[in-house]
Amino acid sequence: MTLFSEYNSPYLFAISFVLLIGVLEFIALIFGHLISSALDAHLQHFDALTSGNIGQVMHYMNIGRIPALVILCLLAGYFGLFGILIQHGSMTLWHTPISNLLLAPVSLMMSVFAVHYSGKAIAPWLPRDETTAIAEDEYIGRMAIMTGHVASTGNPGEGKFTDKFGQTHYLLLEPEEGKEFRRGDKVLIIGRLSSTRYLAEINPWPEHL
Structure with a gap:
């Protein structure tokens, strides 16, 4: 399997997104900002995101326990990793890639589960700015x-x-x-x-x- 093959494009893009966010967060930190803190501060004002089915999904994804930007990076990172690994397995066993129309949703679902469990594991160890410490x-x-x-x-x-x-x-x-x-x-x-x-x-x- 060639890593930069066309069938790996969605997963390479996801991993590139994680790297880009890391660079932007580093640059923001130099200028005295934290993108993750600003994002969490704005998200708390949208009541629709904390109630109903959307609220349940966000709770399952550990948003509120750890910064939303970390969740987004974990989701993109897992999506890219699972997609590339599964395509590698397909090329090794059957010498043909799996259609991304089928694999992308599967990788996304696997990523959601991975974010849920890994997020719960790292939440106690991850420092963050709390935006709800005071009313x-x-x-x-x-x-x-x-x-x-x-x-x-x-x-x-x-x-x-x-x-x-x-x-x-x-x-x-x-x-x-x-x-x-x-x-x-x-x-x-x-x-x-x-x-x-x-x-x-x-x-x-x-x-x-």
């Missing part, structure tokens, strides 16, 4: 740092703060009318505008904080 209403009164683009009224930007447990929270912040925030500004969260947006003002005590 969202407790964000009010916290000092945050703007990490995203220029923010103005109706056009929020990303900010982050670290709570008393040392855990990082990412949220969308916007200023009062007629004002704007820029990357690096230290702001005080003063109110909640919606389930995902908060009102803030420039640090009123720059000489102390």
Whole structure:
């Protein structure tokens, strides 16, 4: 079997995706961000993802126990690994590849089971930023740092703060009318505008904080 044969393309793409995410996470870390933390922070605002059948699937996949980005990488990695190994077995035994129309769904299903069990095994050992350590209403009164683009009224930007447990929270912040925030500004969260947006003002005590 040739690893880079056309019938291995879906599985090589999946493994390449995992490598790409690793590179992007490393680059983001250099600039003071974590893609996985930001993704988890945004996912928690979608109630449809935590209820019903979708919620059960996410629970089975260990989303909530470990970062969603880790789950995605595990799923893609297992999919690629299982696909390549099964194609290798097919070429060894029958000298012909299995149709990916049949193999891809099988590999995906096997990957889901693998993610479930391996996720449960690594969850206790995997460090992560918890975004639910404090209630969202407790964000009010916290000092945050703007990490995203220029923010103005109706056009929020990303900010982050670290709570008393040392855990990082990412949220969308916007200023009062007629004002704007820029990357690096230290702001005080003063109110909640919606389930995902908060009102803030420039640090009123720059000489102390």
